[in-house]
Amino acid sequence: MALSADRRFTLRMAIALGLIVALPFAFGLAMHWVFFEVVPTLYAAWVSGVPTDGIQAPGANGLGVSYFALTGLLVAGLVAQFVFGDRFALRSSGARRVDREDRPDLHARVDRLAQRADLPAPDVAVVPEDDVPNAFAVGRSPRSSTVVVTQGLLDTLDGDELDAVIAHELAHVKNRDGALMTVAYLLPSLTYAVAAAAYFLLIHSPRTLLYADFDVDDDAGPAILGIVAVFLVTSLLTLLLSALFWAASYLMHRILSRYREYAADRGAAALTDPFALASALEAIDEEMQAAPDTDLRLEDGGIEALYVAPLETELFDRDDDALLSRDIFPATHPPTDERIGRLTDAGEERY
Structure with missing residues (x-):
C-alpha cells in the first residue's frame, strides 16, 4: 500500500515555509533600522543638539546597497541551512552511514517499507555509541534522505515494533518535513546568538565604563558620552528585538514539530500495525526514563525535535546560562500517552 502525503500537514507546511522565509527578513529589517537609522540619528542629536526630526538618517544614498547586502546574506543563510542542515544533524548525532553488507537486516527492513x-530507498545510518532508543530522518528530498536509528533502538525493538518506527521516519520523508525543520531552526539559532551577545554587552559594559579615563568637560567629552549612550540604547533595542523574534520563531518551530509527529504517526499507522507503533513508543519511553543523564546528553545535539520520541530533558539541566527558560514553550513532541491513545484508536478502528 503506497503512502500518500498528509494533505493537512502539507498545507500547514506551506504556511510555515512562508513564515520561515518572512521572519528572517523581518528580523534583518528590524536590525537594519536599529543600526542604520536609530544609531546615526541618536548620535547626531546628542552631539550637535539638533532635534531628532531634523537629522537625516541614512537614506537614498546608502539604503539600496544595504538592503541588497542584507537580502543576499539572509538568502545565503537559508540556502546554506537547507543544503547543509542534514549534514549538521548527522554529524551532531554521531550517525554513521552503513552499507548493506554491514547491516543487511536493517537495510532489508528499510527497503521493504x-x-x-x-519511496526511493533512503540511505541508512546508525548511531553506534548511543544506547538510548531513538530514530530520525533527514534529507532535502526523498531521493537524498537518510533514516537514522540508534544502537539503543536496535537493541530495544525488533519485528513489527522496529518496522513501525522505521515507517514513522519514512512518513517524515514522504511529507518532506525534515528539511523544513532544519531550515526553521535557522532564525531561533541566529536570534538567540544576537540576544545573548547584546545581553553580555549590557551586563559588562557598565563595568568597563567605571574604569574609563576621560574628562566630560573637555572637547571630546560630549562625543564620548554620546557614543556610550547610543551604545547602550542600541544594545537594549537589539536585545529586545532579537528576543522577540527568537520567541516567535522558537514557538513556531515547536508547534510545527508537534504536528509533524502526529502526521508521521498517521503515516506509520497506514503502513504498519498501529498497535506496533504504540507498543514501540511505550517501550522507548520506558527506556528513556531509565536512561542515565550522560546518555541523554550524548543524544542531545540540538536536533531533539527530529527524534521519534522526545528527550526527557527535565532529567538534566542543559541551559544553566539560558536567557529565558524553554519550559514556557510547548514541548517538541506531543505527550507520548496521547500519541499512544490515538494509535490505539486507529488500530481498533482498523481491526
Whole structure:
C-alpha cells in the first residue's frame, strides 16, 4: 500500500515555509533600522543638539546597497541551512552511514517499507555509541534522505515494533518535513546568538565604563558620552528585538514539530500495525526514563525535535546560562500517552 502525503500537514507546511522565509527578513529589517537609522540619528542629536526630526538618517544614498547586502546574506543563510542542515544533524548525532553488507537486516527492513510507501530507498545510518532508543530522518528530498536509528533502538525493538518506527521516519520523508525543520531552526539559532551577545554587552559594559579615563568637560567629552549612550540604547533595542523574534520563531518551530509527529504517526499507522507503533513508543519511553543523564546528553545535539520520541530533558539541566527558560514553550513532541491513545484508536478502528 503506497503512502500518500498528509494533505493537512502539507498545507500547514506551506504556511510555515512562508513564515520561515518572512521572519528572517523581518528580523534583518528590524536590525537594519536599529543600526542604520536609530544609531546615526541618536548620535547626531546628542552631539550637535539638533532635534531628532531634523537629522537625516541614512537614506537614498546608502539604503539600496544595504538592503541588497542584507537580502543576499539572509538568502545565503537559508540556502546554506537547507543544503547543509542534514549534514549538521548527522554529524551532531554521531550517525554513521552503513552499507548493506554491514547491516543487511536493517537495510532489508528499510527497503521493504520504502517500497510499500512508494519511496526511493533512503540511505541508512546508525548511531553506534548511543544506547538510548531513538530514530530520525533527514534529507532535502526523498531521493537524498537518510533514516537514522540508534544502537539503543536496535537493541530495544525488533519485528513489527522496529518496522513501525522505521515507517514513522519514512512518513517524515514522504511529507518532506525534515528539511523544513532544519531550515526553521535557522532564525531561533541566529536570534538567540544576537540576544545573548547584546545581553553580555549590557551586563559588562557598565563595568568597563567605571574604569574609563576621560574628562566630560573637555572637547571630546560630549562625543564620548554620546557614543556610550547610543551604545547602550542600541544594545537594549537589539536585545529586545532579537528576543522577540527568537520567541516567535522558537514557538513556531515547536508547534510545527508537534504536528509533524502526529502526521508521521498517521503515516506509520497506514503502513504498519498501529498497535506496533504504540507498543514501540511505550517501550522507548520506558527506556528513556531509565536512561542515565550522560546518555541523554550524548543524544542531545540540538536536533531533539527530529527524534521519534522526545528527550526527557527535565532529567538534566542543559541551559544553566539560558536567557529565558524553554519550559514556557510547548514541548517538541506531543505527550507520548496521547500519541499512544490515538494509535490505539486507529488500530481498533482498523481491526
